[in-house]
Amino acid sequence: MKLPRNTIRRLSHYLRCLDILDLKGVQLVKSRELACMCRVSDSLVRRDLSYFGDFGKKGVGYNLPELRERILQIMGLDKVRKVVLCGVGNIGTALLRYPFKERNFEIMAAFDTDPKKIGMVINGIRVYPAEKTSELTSELGVEIGIIAVPPEAAQKTADLLVEGGIEGILSFALIPIEPKKDVVIQYVEIATELEILSFEIEERKRRR
Amino acid sequence: MKLPRNTIRRLSHYLRCLDILDLKGVQLVKSRELACMCRVSDSLVRRDLSYFGDFGKKGVGYNLPELRERILQIMGLDKVRKVVLCGVGNIGTALLRYPFKERNFEIMAAFDTDPKKIGMVINGIRVYPAEKTSELTSELGVEIGIIAVPPEAAQKTADLLVEGGIEGILSFALIPIEPKKDVVIQYVEIATELEILSFEIEERKRRR
Numbered sequence: 001m002k003l004p005r006n007t008i009r010r011l012s013h014y015l016r017c018l019d020i021l022d023l024k025g026v027q028l029v030k031s032r033e034l035a036c037m038c039r040v041s042d043s044l045v046r047r048d049l050s051y052f053g054d055f056g057k058k059g060v061g062y063n064l065p066e067l068r069e070r071i072l073q074i075m076g077l078d079k080v081r082k083v084v085l086c087g088v089g090n091i092g093t094a095l096l097r098y099p100f101k102e103r104n105f106e107i108m109a110a111f112d113t114d115p116k117k118i119g120m121v122i123n124g125i126r127v128y129p130a131e132k133t134s135e136l137t138s139e140l141g142v143e144i145g146i147i148a149v150p151p152e153a154a155q156k157t158a159d160l161l162v163e164g165g166i167e168g169i170l171s172f173a174l175i176p177i178e179p180k181k182d183v184v185i186q187y188v189e190i191a192t193e194l195e196i197l198s199f200e201i202e203e204r205k206r207r208r
Numbered sequence: 209m210k211l212p213r214n215t216i217r218r219l220s221h222y223l224r225c226l227d228i229l230d231l232k233g234v235q236l237v238k239s240r241e242l243a244c245m246c247r248v249s250d251s252l253v254r255r256d257l258s259y260f261g262d263f264g265k266k267g268v269g270y271n272l273p274e275l276r277e278r279i280l281q282i283m284g285l286d287k288v289r290k291v292v293l294c295g296v297g298n299i300g301t302a303l304l305r306y307p308f309k310e311r312n313f314e315i316m317a318a319f320d321t322d323p324k325k326i327g328m329v330i331n332g333i334r335v336y337p338a339e340k341t342s343e344l345t346s347e348l349g350v351e352i353g354i355i356a357v358p359p360e361a362a363q364k365t366a367d368l369l370v371e372g373g374i375e376g377i378l379s380f381a382l383i384p385i386e387p388k389k390d391v392v393i394q395y396v397e398i399a400t401e402l403e404i405l406s407f408e409i410e411e412r413k414r415r416r
Contacts, residue, residue: 005404008404008407009400009404011407012382012397012399012400012403012404013382013383013384013400015403016359016382016383017383020359020360037383038383038384039384039385039386040384074410075403075406075407075410076406076407076409076411076413077403077406081406081409090302090305090306091302091306093302094298094299094302095398097298098299098398098399100399100402103399103402103403103406105402105406143409144402144405144406144409146402151224152228167409167412168405168406168408168409169405170401170402170405174220174221174224175224175225175245175246176221176246176247176248177247178247184405184408184409184412186401186402186404186405186408187401188396188398188401190303190306191220191306191308191311192217192220192221193378193394193395194308194311194313194354194378194394195220195223195283196213196220196394197352197376197377197378197392198283198284198289198311198313198352198376199216199219199282199283199284200376200392200394201284201289201351201352201375201376201392202282202283202284203284204375204392
């Protein structure tokens with residue numbers, strides 16, 4: 001069964017709401033509460049969760065720790081995933097400080113081509129020369145590579161990561177990349193999203 | 209005519225390729241070159257560009273400066289757009305240093321609730337108290353608000369921006385927001401994309 005992409009995205013949102021409710025000491029959560037926090041309909045929450053079997057009790061709601069644990073399992077977030085980061089610019093540096101560990105992602109190493117950055121340790125993570133990418137990725141058994149290099153360097157970086165045996169890539173580079181092997185790719189294109197926003201604003205003005 | 213979202217996204221990619229070619233002094237660009245750089249088909253590039261009239265000459269290609277200027281116009285990137293940034297954490301700080309100015313986005317002010325951050329100047333941009341958001345946004349005639357606050361604070365921040373007369377929101381907060389008025393929203397959910405990647409990797413392992 002192929003799950004809708006948006007269901008997966010919402011599972012991630014539900015998880016975040018469950019975190020917030022958990023901190024408040026909530027033990028039982030109703031689909032209505034999750035729906036309200038995530039700004040979707042009640043029935044959508046129930047449908048999303050029903051893909052994974054029978055979680056809740058009618059009228060009582062879901063046991064929060066159980067539901068949380070189950071979603072973590074489904075998303076593969078219940079075990080440590082090793083990550084490397086390529087490109088230690090502004091965004092790369094912010095990512096080294098990002099609390100990915102809360103979801104079991106462990107950044108093992110960072111890579112850059114700038115000799116001034118090589119050897120630096122940011123938030124406990126050491127920066128290695130970019131040419132070590134494949135070797136270290138493979139040695140450390142890394143599953144995910146984050147690409148935060150300029151667009152011109154994105155493809156080469158992806159090739160090095162794939163050579164190192166990576167399973168998935170999260171790319172912040174502002175251009176599509178083509179992996180040499182069949183790996184999963186997700187994009188986060190900050191400038192592109194802002195440019196699309198600009199287009200939409202302009203379109204609305206044209207229509208007014 | 210409603211343009212496909214992915215065409216808009218690709219226009220942004222084309223623009224980035226044209227920037228790279230422009231730096232190399234290229235004057236005439238063929239759809240094949242753009243296609244190759246953006247890793248899409250030749251015919252897709254031609255179709256995307258044909259939405260906006262007759263750009264190129266058959267067999268000769270597109271005049272690069274003209275095509276670049278035209279895409280900038282279509283995307284509304286040919287004029288300065290004023291932006292404010294809400295939330296000066298790791299990502300927010302990186303965004304203050306991000307070269308948005310290259311595309312005519314000007315960050316006018318930043319906002320935070322942390323007294324230690326208020327008054328700081330990062331990359332020439334001053335951090336103001338969060339409660340000034342609506343007032344300053346309105347006074348400065350800001351069009352776009354970037355939200356980089358924790359999920360719990362996202363909705364309130366959006367409300368303040370909308371009150372200040374914003375046209376569009378780019379949200380890095382990890383939860384959907386519901387604007388009180390009809391404004392354009394784009395999301396950049398870094399942790400969510402990484403979690404979706406984790407799910408996809410896990411799914412592949414289950415299928416093996």
